[in-house]
Amino acid sequence: VLRRVETEKSTDITVHDAEGRVVIPGLVDAHTHLVFAGTRALEYEQKIRGASYLDILAKGGGILNSVERTRKATHSELLDSARKRARTMVAAGSTTIEVKSGYGLSLEAEVKMLEVVSQLNSALPVEFVPTLMSAHAVPSEYEGNSEKYVEYMLEHIIPEIARRRLAEFSDVFCEKGVFSVEQSRRILLESAKWGMRPKIHADEIVPLGGAELAAQVGAVSADHLVAPSDEGIVQLADSETVAVLLPATSLFLGLAKRAPAREMIRRGVAVALATDFNPGTSPVMSMQLVMSLACSYLRMTPQEALTAATINSAYAVGRGERAGALEKTRQADIVIMDAEDFREVPYFMGSNLACAVIKKGVIVARDGNALF
Numbered sequence: 258v259l260r261r262v263e264t265e266k267s268t269d270i271t272v273h274d275a276e277g278r279v280v281i282p283g284l285v286d287a288h289t290h291l292v293f294a295g296t297r298a299l300e301y302e303q304k305i306r307g308a309s310y311l312d313i314l315a316k317g318g319g320i321l322n323s324v325e326r327t328r329k330a331t332h333s334e335l336l337d338s339a340r341k342r343a344r345t346m347v348a349a350g351s352t353t354i355e356v357k358s359g360y361g362l363s364l365e366a367e368v369k370m371l372e373v374v375s376q377l378n379s380a381l382p383v384e385f386v387p388t389l390m391s392a393h394a395v396p397s398e399y400e401g402n403s404e405k406y407v408e409y410m411l412e413h414i415i416p417e418i419a420r421r422r423l424a425e426f427s428d429v430f431c432e433k434g435v436f437s438v439e440q441s442r443r444i445l446l447e448s449a450k451w452g453m454r455p456k457i458h459a460d461e462i463v464p465l466g467g468a469e470l471a472a473q474v475g476a477v478s479a480d481h482l483v484a485p486s487d488e489g490i491v492q493l494a495d496s497e498t499v500a501v502l503l504p505a506t507s508l509f510l511g512l513a514k515r516a517p518a519r520e521m522i523r524r525g526v527a528v529a530l531a532t533d534f535n536p537g538t539s540p541v542m543s544m545q546l547v548m549s550l551a552c553s554y555l556r557m558t559p560q561e562a563l564t565a566a567t568i569n570s571a572y573a574v575g576r577g578e579r580a581g582a583l584e585k586t587r588q589a590d591i592v593i594m595d596a597e598d599f600r601e602v603p604y605f606m607g608s609n610l611a612c613a614v615i616k617k618g619v620i621v622a623r624d625g626n627a628l629f
């Protein structure tokens with residue numbers, strides 16, 4: 258598809274002819290849980306058949322099921338499955354992918370997950386951004402005693418992950434029944450002391466004050482935001498925090514409630530997009546599909562969706578100065594789409610239009626296949 262054009266002037270410049278196709282910046286997936294063992298496809302069927310969250314938990318399902326399987330998995334099992342999924346993501350145009358830990362929930366297993374992210378970074382020709390998320394859930398050994406688990410994180414997990422330089426960011430699931438706003442604040446401030454910038458799973462289900470907390474602690478991003486308060490939106494608009502919206506999650510769960518994207522944009526919040534790829538609530542790997550959902554489901558325009566999936570999501574993972582836009586000063590992360598108009602990218606919902614994906618000037622996927 259992509260013809261290499263020979264140039265006479267210089268031998269170290271390769272010129273490719275995109276033959277009139279749409280050329281956009283490499284897509285930045287700002288929120289994933291890429292590393293985990295097993296899937297939860299059985300639980301998907303159980304939910305469709307009407308099982309409640311508690312039924313599923315009682316049958317050993319839910320997030321703690323992924324934790325149990327991830328704890329048992331070896332490095333190479335986790336690396337192999339993550340690599341396979343990353344191939345699909347990159348073939349669909351993602352060139353920078355944030356990855357959270359959080360299916361370990363013990364020092365040993367969180368280290369293992371983040372070491373796998375580090376191995377992905379050295380083994381594959383795209384960028385993975387590591388985030389510590391030991392505050393993803395309360396592990397079963399601390400059931401009913403989240404305070405004790407928070408202390409364990411503060412004293413053991415956060416300092417050790419920082420000492421080993423395994424994560425750039427630290428994230429917390431600030432939600433009713435998981436970690437409170439005050440616990441989240443302590444976790445994020447302690448992480449920041451150790452050099453890991455805050456991110457927050459904020460106001461996904463109820464308006465708990467996650468958006469406000471994100472603005473107050475200077476979080477690089479506040480993610481989900483299906484149910485932020487008005488005050489939370491105002492505070493985000495006045496902050497440097499990027500709102501990362503995850504419409505695939507709402508759609509996969511069949512929820513009617515969705516993030517108020519129009520209201521956020523109207524108030525001046527910087528809005529980004531991500532897949533939230535994870536085994537329980539979003540097995541979605543394509544940022545192109547997420548752009549379609551942002552348009553059809555969140556009523557963002559194709560222009561806004563493209564901005565949100567590139568430059569804004571680059572800022573949401575601390576890469577705003579070198580990724581997310583086509584400029585001489587940035588790395589050459591580029592996707593050539595088999596389209597004549599960029600609006601066709603969200604418009605052809607569910608298709609992969611990426612015919613060439615380029616990372617730092619090197620072609621890493623062609624016609625739907627990763628070259629690694």
Ligand SMILES: [Zn+2]
Binds near residue numbers: 458535
């Ligand atoms: Zn998440």
